[in-house]
Amino acid sequence: MKITLEEVRRIAGLAHIQSSDAGDEELELMRGQLDQVLAFVDKLNALDTRGVEPAIGVAEGMTGPLREDVPGATLAEEEALSNAPESGRGHFKVPRVIT
Amino acid sequence: MTDLARLGAGPLRDLFARGEASAVEIVRAHLDHLGRVEPRVEAFLSVMADAAQTRAVWLDRSRSSGEPAGALAGVPVAIKDVLCVRGAPTTCGSRILEGFRPPFDATCVKSLVDAGAVILGKTNMDEFAMGSSTEHSAFKRTRNPWDLERVPGGSSGGSAAAVAAREVPLAVGTDTGGSIRQPAAFTATVGLKPTYGRVSRYGLVAFASSLDQAGPIARTVRDAAMGLSAMAGHDPRDMTSSVEPVADYIGAAEGRGREIAGLRVGVPREFFGRGLDPEVAAGVRRCHDALAARGAEIVEVSLPATDFAIAAYYLVATAEASSNLARYDGVRYGFRDPHASTLKEMYGRTRQAGFGPEVKRRIMLGTYALSAGYYDAYYLKAMRARTLIRSDFARAFEKVDVLVGPTTPTPAFRLGEKLDDPLAMYLSDIYTVTANLSGVPAMSIPCGFTKAGLPIGCQILGRYFDEPTIFSVAAALESDLNVMKQAPPLAVDD
Numbered sequence: 288m289k290i291t292l293e294e295v296r297r298i299a300g301l302a303h304i305q306s307s308d309a310g311d312e313e314l315e316l317m318r319g320q321l322d323q324v325l326a327f328v329d330k331l332n333a334l335d336t337r338g339v340e341p342a343i344g345v346a347e348g349m350t351g352p353l354r355e356d357v358p359g360a361t362l363a364e365e366e367a368l369s370n371a372p373e374s375g376r377g378h379f380k381v382p383r384v385i386t
Numbered sequence: 387m388t389d390l391a392r393l394g395a396g397p398l399r400d401l402f403a404r405g406e407a408s409a410v411e412i413v414r415a416h417l418d419h420l421g422r423v424e425p426r427v428e429a430f431l432s433v434m435a436d437a438a439q440t441r442a443v444w445l446d447r448s449r450s451s452g453e454p455a456g457a458l459a460g461v462p463v464a465i466k467d468v469l470c471v472r473g474a475p476t477t478c479g480s481r482i483l484e485g486f487r488p489p490f491d492a493t494c495v496k497s498l499v500d501a502g503a504v505i506l507g508k509t510n511m512d513e514f515a516m517g518s519s520t521e522h523s524a525f526k527r528t529r530n531p532w533d534l535e536r537v538p539g540g541s542s543g544g545s546a547a548a549v550a551a552r553e554v555p556l557a558v559g560t561d562t563g564g565s566i567r568q569p570a571a572f573t574a575t576v577g578l579k580p581t582y583g584r585v586s587r588y589g590l591v592a593f594a595s596s597l598d599q600a601g602p603i604a605r606t607v608r609d610a611a612m613g614l615s616a617m618a619g620h621d622p623r624d625m626t627s628s629v630e631p632v633a634d635y636i637g638a639a640e641g642r643g644r645e646i647a648g649l650r651v652g653v654p655r656e657f658f659g660r661g662l663d664p665e666v667a668a669g670v671r672r673c674h675d676a677l678a679a680r681g682a683e684i685v686e687v688s689l690p691a692t693d694f695a696i697a698a699y700y701l702v703a704t705a706e707a708s709s710n711l712a713r714y715d716g717v718r719y720g721f722r723d724p725h726a727s728t729l730k731e732m733y734g735r736t737r738q739a740g741f742g743p744e745v746k747r748r749i750m751l752g753t754y755a756l757s758a759g760y761y762d763a764y765y766l767k768a769m770r771a772r773t774l775i776r777s778d779f780a781r782a783f784e785k786v787d788v789l790v791g792p793t794t795p796t797p798a799f800r801l802g803e804k805l806d807d808p809l810a811m812y813l814s815d816i817y818t819v820t821a822n823l824s825g826v827p828a829m830s831i832p833c834g835f836t837k838a839g840l841p842i843g844c845q846i847l848g849r850y851f852d853e854p855t856i857f858s859v860a861a862a863l864e865s866d867l868n869v870m871k872q873a874p875p876l877a878v879d880d
Contacts, residue, residue: 288667298750303733303734304746305734305738317746317747321747324700324751324808324809325754328700328768329697330693331767333694334691336771336773338769341766341769341770350627356621366489370486370487381729382726382727382728382732383728384728386728
């Protein structure tokens with residue numbers, strides 16, 4: 288077994304995917320599926336990557352040019368807030384932060 | 387009157403530009419046809435009939451007043467619901483973005499509209515483009531127009547199905563691990579994943595930023611070239627967008643590009659191993675034969691890291707997704723669970739209720755691969771494998787000009803067949819993920835049908851920014867194989 292139910296709970300906590308509604312059955316299904324995928328990706332261990340640099344950034348030889356550092360048009364406050372589930376006085380509103 | 391909904395983007399644009407068909411007529415013909423086939427195909431998440439008709443009236447007025455017609459003037463297009471269209475619902479196939487209306491257009495959408503295209507609607511997709519069948523959409527199941535019991539592929543299944551069913555001549559898809567090419571192969575359409583950086587990602591809702599790329603899906607090679615011509619180019623709003631000059635794709639698609647005689651065509655050995663359906667293999671071999679008959683040199687090449695590509699892909703893509711999808715927290719847009727009393731509880735409940743099972747699985751896998759103690763073994767190892775995959779292509783393209791192989795190991799599978807087996811679904815991307823991991827351009831074109839009448843896709847991969855050679859090869863095969871004129875029965879009998 289690659290991953291335990293306890294680890295699944297911990298990862299769900301890190302990813303903020305959880306609620307008291309998620310029963311053990313749902314978590315066990317997730318555990319089994321993650322286990323299967325992790326067992327599969329373990330085949331990478333058979334690949335010799337000694338001395339190989341990780342492929343960070345866009346493909347070789349491609350560089351993103353930087354734009355001039357001048358301010359451009361931005362969204363108006365009203366537009367930026369127009370999709371918010373809850374807003375007020377020019378801000379996004381959220382439930383209590385400190386408990 | 388010609389049935390306008392059977393015509394491609396090129397012919398429609400020319401009829402409009404010559405004044406032989408109005409945009410209003412073109413849009414009405416497509417909306418009528420869409421109304422007849424859509425209940426069976428369900429390719430669209432939203433149809434923008436009113437906006438399309440209003441725009442058609444404007445285009446007609448503009449043409450009568452002597453304005454020059456744009457490169458896509460009067461052409462109806464469909465946009466995958468992962469691309470922002472200002473003021474129009476953009477859900478990414480997810481409950482968590484229900485009700486979201488972007489305050490801006492994706493750059494590639496704006497480019498199409500600037501060229502005169504008319505947006506007919508937004509197409510269905512696997513939630514956040516995570517899937518290979520479009521069954522992971524939170525809203526509906528799209529069916530394959532060639533066989534309604536089968537999937538259209540994914541994640542751009544709605545865009546491919548809409549094009550195949552003649553609802554639109556041209557659609558935009560996005561491809562992170564094969565999401566344009568695999569549905570194109572399953573629906574007998576032409577689908578191109580351009581070179582990474584060729585089309586701006588601004589306004590493309592991110593799944594895996596280092597892999598995502600938008601591209602055209604069409605019924606002819608030339609229509610796909612028209613789509614890419616409109617969308618390609620540098621965009622200062624996307625720092626990974628390239629300044630490489632935009633080439634003449636349409637010329638290449640019309641046969642004015644590279645000669646096929648003398649072209650070196652690579653056959654990647656690893657694409658013809660275990661798991662490849664014999665009918666798919668035979669279809670692709672016909673492409674090799676056709677190119678050889680035109681004087682191309684067929685060369686076997688090896689891409690040894692291919693066997694590790696799916697494993698590397700599902701670590702890199704999920705790691706990036708876990709980070710990109712952190713933004714869906716119920717604060718600024720989309721769905722918020724109304725029952726939470728604290729912020730932390732609101733995050734958890736919103737994401738638990740708003741994301742579907744596949745998205746949760748991938749966020750979990752990516753979070754795990756990036757978490758302390760596992761980063762080196764999983765994420766970093768996958769990124770080293772990615773370097774080896776890039777080196778494979780660099781070596782192969784020293785010897786050959788293009789690679790030609792299958793797009794998918796099998797033709798379209800049945801609805802529900804792989805839904806409960808995530809790994810089996812992942813493995814259907816075996817031949818497509820390497821183009822994303824390396825960034826090279828790749829196209830799927832129809833090359834035949836199985837005995838059961840299911841489309842077979844042939845994949846053409848090229849050097850960085852060498853889309854023109856891909857279009858040249860695709861155009862030659864289109865003309866020699868003569869399979870693209872066929873339409874699914876459903877689109878003919880309606």
